[in-house]
Amino acid sequence: MEQGDVGWWGLAISLLLVAVAIGISMWRRLGLEQSMLVATGRALVQLLAVGYVLAIIIDPDQPIAYAWAWLAFMVPFAAWTVSRRAPEVPGVFGLALASLTASTGITAAVIFGLGIFPVEARAIVPVGGMMVGNAMTSTVLAGRRVVEEFSEKRHDVEARLALGQPWTEASRPGLRSALRSAMTQQIETTKAVGLVFLPGAMTGLILAGVDPVDAVRVQAAIMFLILGAVAINVVVIGTGVTRRLFTDDHRLIRIARTSG
Amino acid sequence: MLFEFDDVVVRFGEDVALDHVTAQVPDGGSVTCLLGASGSGKSTLLRLCNRLEVPTSGTVRFRGQPLDDIDPLLLRRTVGMVFQRPTPFPGTVRDNLLVADPDATEDAMHTVLEQVHLPVSFLDREADSLSGGEQQRGSLARTLVTGPEVLLMDEPTSALDPTSTKALEELGRELADSGMPVLWVTHDLDQADRIGDRRIVLVGGRVADEHQAQHYLDSEDGFHHHHGDETHEGHDDPTEHDEGADRGAG
Numbered sequence: 385m386e387q388g389d390v391g392w393w394g395l396a397i398s399l400l401l402v403a404v405a406i407g408i409s410m411w412r413r414l415g416l417e418q419s420m421l422v423a424t425g426r427a428l429v430q431l432l433a434v435g436y437v438l439a440i441i442i443d444p445d446q447p448i449a450y451a452w453a454w455l456a457f458m459v460p461f462a463a464w465t466v467s468r469r470a471p472e473v474p475g476v477f478g479l480a481l482a483s484l485t486a487s488t489g490i491t492a493a494v495i496f497g498l499g500i501f502p503v504e505a506r507a508i509v510p511v512g513g514m515m516v517g518n519a520m521t522s523t524v525l526a527g528r529r530v531v532e533e534f535s536e537k538r539h540d541v542e543a544r545l546a547l548g549q550p551w552t553e554a555s556r557p558g559l560r561s562a563l564r565s566a567m568t569q570q571i572e573t574t575k576a577v578g579l580v581f582l583p584g585a586m587t588g589l590i591l592a593g594v595d596p597v598d599a600v601r602v603q604a605a606i607m608f609l610i611l612g613a614v615a616i617n618v619v620v621i622g623t624g625v626t627r628r629l630f631t632d633d634h635r636l637i638r639i640a641r642t643s644g
Numbered sequence: 645m646l647f648e649f650d651d652v653v654v655r656f657g658e659d660v661a662l663d664h665v666t667a668q669v670p671d672g673g674s675v676t677c678l679l680g681a682s683g684s685g686k687s688t689l690l691r692l693c694n695r696l697e698v699p700t701s702g703t704v705r706f707r708g709q710p711l712d713d714i715d716p717l718l719l720r721r722t723v724g725m726v727f728q729r730p731t732p733f734p735g736t737v738r739d740n741l742l743v744a745d746p747d748a749t750e751d752a753m754h755t756v757l758e759q760v761h762l763p764v765s766f767l768d769r770e771a772d773s774l775s776g777g778e779q780q781r782g783s784l785a786r787t788l789v790t791g792p793e794v795l796l797m798d799e800p801t802s803a804l805d806p807t808s809t810k811a812l813e814e815l816g817r818e819l820a821d822s823g824m825p826v827l828w829v830t831h832d833l834d835q836a837d838r839i840g841d842r843r844i845v846l847v848g849g850r851v852a853d854e855h856q857a858q859h860y861l862d863s864e865d866g867f868h869h870h871h872g873d874e875t876h877e878g879h880d881d882p883t884e885h886d887e888g889a890d891r892g893a894g
Contacts, residue, residue: 539727539731540733543727543731543733544733546696546725546727546787547721547724547744547786548720548790550717557733633695633698635695635696635716
């Protein structure tokens with residue numbers, strides 16, 4: 385177990401706790417046993433598959449283009465995931481693709497252009513993954529928040545439209561409030577980091593035997609980049625969704641109400 | 645004619661809110677009541693007039709000009725609207741008036757407050773701290789400060805107590821008597837009697853002919869019956885969030 389290395393034996397033993405979870409499900413008749421088995425199996429297969437692929441991609445002997453291709457593949461995959469998680473947002477796939485491309489592109493340019501992390505496959509893949517992953521979550525949140533906001537505050541928006549305001553102006557207070565609420569979550573996470581939880585990258589580095597202060601530097605840089613990525617993302621998706629909720633003749637479209 | 649509806653159909657998905665409506669509203673200082681039960685399409689008809697809704701088919705004309713040919717922002721500054729529920733914006737009454745017209749002078753703000761019988765001192769009051777009736781008059785003042793030529797009132801008293809209702813009805817009358825055409829949506833026959841110079845009765849998304857209108861006007865039961873169904877009917881009324889509010893007044 386030196387340097388946090390979990391062997392095959394360790395991995396097998398960790399399944400004991402899955403057995404405990406299944407035992408609880410059976411005992412309390414939760415009916416989740418099959419679901420847990422499937423989840424465990426899928427996680428194992430997916431992670432092992434990714435592990436083997438990553439081993440090839442981040443091999444220093446391989447061309448770095450593989451790493452960039454991996455990142456380029458993650459963006460549309462994340463956009464697709466967003467569209468599945470927030471189907472009530474009009475035009476969600478295209479907008480998510482645009483916002484994720486923008487945030488990933490800009491943050492990648494900053495990270496690697498300014499030399500915060502070396503332009504190596506072993507940095508591009510995990511750092512890019514964290515950018516896209518966090519941006520994806522914020523995209524879902526912001527898209528939903530904008531739709532909810534204009535659905536709940538239809539009266540306010542229509543009162544503004546009825547005064548002759550263009551949609552850009554009539555939507556401003558609602559959009560502002562939605563953007564604020566979508567970004568607040570990431571700000572709170574940034575505030576709580578280190579006190580409430582230790583983020584994944586830092587945990588991994590410490591487990592791998594890196595000096596904690598070095599690990600903190602890496603983690604802090606990543607947190608700040610994520611905050612930037614989330615901000616870019618929230619603005620792009622928020623503005624895009626808002627545009628789609630209004631017609632060219634300045635009407636608020638009828639928003640299908642979703643449960644909850 | 646102020647407004648002409650020519651074979652207008654409005655569909656929301658599968659629901660037909662207005663079903664081949666042909667009607668005219670004459671110009672000049674008078675109150676035209678759009679009368680009908682919840683879900684009869686009266687609010688939709690009103691919302692066509694400032695293009696918060698557009699017809700699925702058919703034509704709406706304003707003073708002879710098809711609405712498609714008029715800049716919607718200009719139309720909405722010409723045809724003002726007060727909604728079912730007061731919609732105070734954040735800030736003071738002055739802030740509210742300045743949202744409507746950022747260039748409004750202090751004099752102009754005094755004038756509109758006098759028009760709606762609110763004291764000038766209200767300019768510095770927080771808009772959402774006012775009573776329901778005052779808020780609704782504040783909403784009217786906010787609409788008037790944009791200098792509209794026509795006023796649309798979408799069940800403006802449905803959330804108000806009888807005293808505030810009477811005050812708002814008198815304001816509507818005064819504006820009409822001073823030369824402004826007013827379209828007033830109501831489900832309340834007595835209200836239509838008090839303020840209306842003429843009425844268009846809607847039943848199930850159609851303009852009622854004289855016989856049907858008489859039938860509905862004779863039987864208050866007709867209205868009450870329809871009110872009982874409003875949770876089902878509300879979906880074809882764009883202001884359905886407020887439908888609960890007029891239950892108390894009906």
